[in-house]
Amino acid sequence: MTPGRAVVWAGAPLVLLPERALWWPARRTLLLADLHLGKAATFRAAGQPVPAGTTQRNLARLDTLIARHGAQALVVLGDFLHAEQARTPALLAALADWRARHAALSITLVRGNHDSHAGDPPPGLSITVVDEPHLMGPFACSHRPQQHATHFVLAGHVHPVCVLAGPGRDRLRLPCFVADAGQAWLPAFGEFTGGWRVDAQPGRQLHAVGGGQVWPLPAA
Template sequence: MTHQTVTLAGCELWLLPEKAVYWPEQKALLIADAHFGKAAAYRRLGQPVPRGTTQSNVQVLDHLLRQHDCQRLIFLGDFLHARGSHAPATLAALSEWRARHGALTITLIRGNHDHAAGDPPAHLGFEVVAEPLLLGALALQHEPAPCPGYPVLAGHVHPVYRLVGKGRQSLRLPCYHIGRDVSLLPAFGAFTGGHPVRCGPGERVFVVGDGQVWPVTGGPAATGSPTNAGNAV
């Protein structure tokens, strides 16, 4: 099985290897921290960064929407990276993508980068809201802050987990961090960094790699596969 299923407040959620969450009951796809146009913004500053990241992200989105019965796509903040992300090539790619999914309801919960970058162009047809977005039994947010009475799904942190092997071997992988009150999605964007997280009491971590999602178990001395591997640092 390529995805892992978790249940929060009675809501079944699929943790997907594409770094997105599918919510079958709501027929909704949840994505955090796409940061579209980040590479374009860096290039405008004269930085030699890779091209093609927007197209790569768009292709993954197309794949996800083909694979799952989605009526709604919800971005948990940071859709665009900066003012410089409004580059013609970036907006053209997003416009072509949106045209292929005209019937899809798309909601953006504003994150800190969205406040700086500005809302997506009106022709993309996004509903843009402030956090929290209360949907079913969950609170959807960008910032990982508790919401009284609701388990929170959030982004912002770009969580990664370090698997420690024998000797000095280690591997940092994007992860889902499922907490008691607040759970974190990995950054969806192909050109994003990561912040290491730890797995505390009552929490779960699922790492993403090689087209699959694995639960992480084991203590500081554990080694081997992701189902029995490493400590977070």
């Protein structure tokens, strides 16, 4: 059984995964957004004392998803690398090792705003790099949320989070998937990425992610 929450967008059955990724069973394709690999290294290069190890944890989570679902393709909706300073020898070596473990996996990167500064991934990673929107079936794969004349948009960029109110002043801030008119936004896959609060509105569906589960929040 595939974990997560089943939805149908643009007529296509999909699964929202608690690892903050989207599974498209008919295409055996994983979609995710905003890895920001090397962000911690970028901060450390600027003298900020932030923890190490986020890249290895992100890649390990990808390993698990690919194995669990038998994925044949991966689509990254922008911001694969965080910045030019992220291209350290250690990070590039980790990526090369990871790619070697998944040599048969087709990978497409839809360029995001951070990719324009960080540069395309090294050619040895065999990642196809395209500009937005990248059309796949009924979907327009983009980095930035936008409307498309003929296709349902899948986007990242905003790192959406929702805030759940508990008793008193208790608040819980969680990543979320957002389905809006003609488009959906994926939460950031990467660790150490922060988030932008998205509130419920008429016609908008939020799916919160936490505790290894995905669940729909009440509509506005």
